[in-house]
Amino acid sequence: MLIGDVVGSRLAADRVELHRAVAAALKRIAAGAIDPPRFTVGDEFQGSYPTVGAAIDAAMSLRLLVAPNIDVRFGIGWGATTVLDAKAGIQDGPGWWAARDAIEQTAAAQRQPGFALTRTTFRTAEDSRDDVAAINAALLCRDHLLGSLDDRSLRILKGLMSNRTKKELAAAEGISPSAVSQRASRDGLDLIVVAGQYLRSVP
Template sequence: MSTVIIGDIIGSRELVDRARAQRLIDGAVAKVEADAPGAERVLTPTVGDEVQGVYPGLAEALSALTLLRLALPDEVDLRFGVGVGPIGVVPSAAGGIAEGPGWWAARRAIDTLHAKQVRALPRARTWVAAADGAMDPLAVELANAYVWSRDELISTMSERTRRLAYGRCLGSTQAELAAQEGITQSGVSQALTAAGAAAVVEAFKQLRSVV
């Protein structure tokens, strides 16, 4: 059973420099994979404004997306459909085509997220869905409760605070982060506390503990 991710760029048609946006996304994806490797297939641009990737499990996928959301600069933002289920490859003259219930679930998840962003959850950036029989429905609901809360916190953080939270997720001390940012340790502490970053960091560590 795999966990697949389909992501798309929010407001891609309004971007002044689409090529720069793609470079920023590619750089953030590479940074996350270098700092916390775990993807079976790293998030890769496909067609238009989409990226797709594959992870061995839901914990790996959600922890990677936490880091990616923290790593992305203010200039670009993505939303993600996460699908759990079996996947396969259909041979074709142009090469293998990714196919299967896991991909269908991810597509359903991102379509659901589009609708919910318009109405009740404008700061949501992630949705989880599972193929029939691939996951306990309660577990899917719990996963979505987690990502809603995480996204709400991350979506209100400044770019600097996201960098600080990223560092804390990977074990950097507040003193180390202060030196990197050229601010005081108390400044780091205040920024993280005001943003509720401790909840994001601790949840990330819990996810990584089951990987």
């Protein structure tokens, strides 16, 4: 189960455009979903995926699709869910509550010194998995790296995640391939890509 919302949405200059941009991004991460993600209340959205890795990958993809203009946070929950209202997309059950707890933990972490860049938390229903701590450790590190990128590095990362070559990205940015490689090394862009591949495979 994936629950997400827009950070600081009330401060947006154009909330209609914000909603439109996120809605378009949600459609692009619907492939492979059990329940495609969609808005539920306000700027909050939810959906479900067959694996934790698929939900993590969807969250990362959405972040990159709307960055840097829109910031989003997520809670990912593992456990059974029940659809209460299919038309409205309202769900319940241990997995939903785990995701709800996770996004609340994400919001709380953002207010702590040293954790301001946290955007994703994973929780399970009861003690149903033994990899929660390891997954959250990886998410914390990836979120910190991602949140530390400037706009150019974000664009390059988006390109790398789309399997574009560094030579192609250099041409698009008007810089040398060497400069792209140096930036990828300095900012951990290659590391983020590889971490994403590992996390995508989590069952």
